[in-house]
Amino acid sequence: MRAGGEVPGFAEFFAGIGLVREAIEPLGWNCRFANDIAPAKAAMYAARFGREHLLVGDVNDVTLADLPDGLDLLTASFPCIDLSLAGNRNGLAGPHSGAIWPFLDLVGEMGRSRAAPAALLLENVTGLLTSEGGRDLRAICERAGALGYLLDLVVVDARWFTPQSRPRLFAVAVRRELLEGAGRAFPPTGEVTPLRPANVRRFQREHADLPLVETPLPPPPRGSRATLASILEDAPADGAPWWPRERVEALIAGMAPAHRERVDALLAGERDGVATMFRRVRAGRTVGEVRGDRLAGCLRTPHGGSSVQFLVDCRDGSARIRPLSAREYARLQGAPRFPIETGTRQAWLGFGDAVCVPAVRWLVDRALGFLLCESANAATGAQARMHDREAAYAASD
Numbered sequence: 298m299r300a301g302g303e304v305p306g307f308a309e310f311f312a313g314i315g316l317v318r319e320a321i322e323p324l325g326w327n328c329r330f331a332n333d334i335a336p337a338k339a340a341m342y343a344a345r346f347g348r349e350h351l352l353v354g355d356v357n358d359v360t361l362a363d364l365p366d367g368l369d370l371l372t373a374s375f376p377c378i379d380l381s382l383a384g385n386r387n388g389l390a391g392p393h394s395g396a397i398w399p400f401l402d403l404v405g406e407m408g409r410s411r412a413a414p415a416a417l418l419l420e421n422v423t424g425l426l427t428s429e430g431g432r433d434l435r436a437i438c439e440r441a442g443a444l445g446y447l448l449d450l451v452v453v454d455a456r457w458f459t460p461q462s463r464p465r466l467f468a469v470a471v472r473r474e475l476l477e478g479a480g481r482a483f484p485p486t487g488e489v490t491p492l493r494p495a496n497v498r499r500f501q502r503e504h505a506d507l508p509l510v511e512t513p514l515p516p517p518p519r520g521s522r523a524t525l526a527s528i529l530e531d532a533p534a535d536g537a538p539w540w541p542r543e544r545v546e547a548l549i550a551g552m553a554p555a556h557r558e559r560v561d562a563l564l565a566g567e568r569d570g571v572a573t574m575f576r577r578v579r580a581g582r583t584v585g586e587v588r589g590d591r592l593a594g595c596l597r598t599p600h601g602g603s604s605v606q607f608l609v610d611c612r613d614g615s616a617r618i619r620p621l622s623a624r625e626y627a628r629l630q631g632a633p634r635f636p637i638e639t640g641t642r643q644a645w646l647g648f649g650d651a652v653c654v655p656a657v658r659w660l661v662d663r664a665l666g667f668l669l670c671e672s673a674n675a676a677t678g679a680q681a682r683m684h685d686r687e688a689a690y691a692a693s694d
């Protein structure tokens with residue numbers, strides 16, 4: 298894509314601990330800039346990648362002068378606090394999720410004063426599809442469209458890659474001339490598929506005037522080979538982090554019948570004898586709610602006590618409960634060897650807010666890999682390299 302075989306560069310906005318970088322650098326994208334406002338997350342980022350390209354601060358204060366040349370891709374896994382069902386639903390007028398606007402302002406400035414990036418990758422919760430009745434996502438698509446991009450909206454779920462339920466909405470925006478030139482811009486078909494489920498199709502139907510396209514993507518993997526049991530660490534037999542027996546018994550006794558039955562099923566050896574659990578306040582009481590499948594629930598940031606995810610472990614014939622460990626969070630986000638040099642709570646926060654590495658890698662490879670190929674001949678070589686990479690990922694899983 299770039300002249301003289303130069304390696305394509307990307308900037309990671311809302312970088313958090315850097316799991317977008319973790320996902321796409323092995324594909325051949327070179328990180329030239331990263332920004333996040335949170336110093337504690339930046340410390341986790343730096344422990345993995347160093348500080349060379351990292352600017353810690355508010356995106357509202359980032360200027361064009363801060364950005365290096367040679368940025369072909371800008372990623373924005375922007376805050377979901379104002380959009381998620383668990384959050385306040387203030388939408389893009391909220392103080393957190395509204396940080397997408399200064400990001401898009403920077404994209405516009407780049408286009409006016411130097412080369413516009415070839416592509417943008419936006420990521421958020423699927424609640425963005427319906428936030429403010431769809432008006433929030435509409436406003437983003439309008440702005441990106443006015444800047445010269447066509448957008449493909451897809452939902453990618455972490456469960457296809459790791460044992461975690463985590464559906465996320467991605468808007469893959471590519472400059473119109475590049476996508477059309479590559480013959481990859483098609484009108485949305487309306488067919489409901491795992492990548493483009495009913496909520497995406499509804500949005501596309503209701504906003505048919507937006508510059509929305511459907512690009513050729515293969516079907517995603519059917520599901521992760523890893524099970525919840527396979528990502529668990531060996532915890533000490535007794536004592537912390539396990540809850541005391543009386544606390545476990547009291548919580549199970551207070552569960553709704555459906556959840557107690559799930560614990561009974563684990564004790565009977567179903568689902569490898571393990572499941573994850575959240576605590577929730579129902580009718581003024583804290584109760585435990587156990588998942589009924591082999592997946593962890595969506596990891597979250599532990600701002601409130603109810604967002605820590607627990608393990609219910611019945612493998613030794615009695616129920617035991619402990620929080621999932623920081624390393625287990627990392628494994629569920631597909632970053633099994635990411636350095637963890639912080640306390641557990643900060644690690645929960647960093648990983649809980651992050652993206653799932655193989656999910657982003659899969660999407661960027663399939664949706665933006667064509668930008669890495671300079672010609673049709675190069676595409677053949679790139680495809681061969683992609684298969685080598687797939688083999689390498691499978692071996693490292």
Ligand SMILES: C[S@@+](CC[C@H](N)C(=O)[O-])C[C@H]1O[C@@H](n2cnc3c(N)ncnc32)[C@H](O)[C@@H]1O
Pocket residue numbers: 311312313314315316317332333334335338354355356357374375376377393396647650651652
């Ligand atoms: C959903 S998280 C992104 C996580 C990241 N993709 C990762 O893998 O760790 C959103 C990030 O936006 C950052 N953020 C929120 N408001 C910001 C602002 N005004 N300027 C810069 N970063 C901001 C948060 O600190 C948080 O790390």
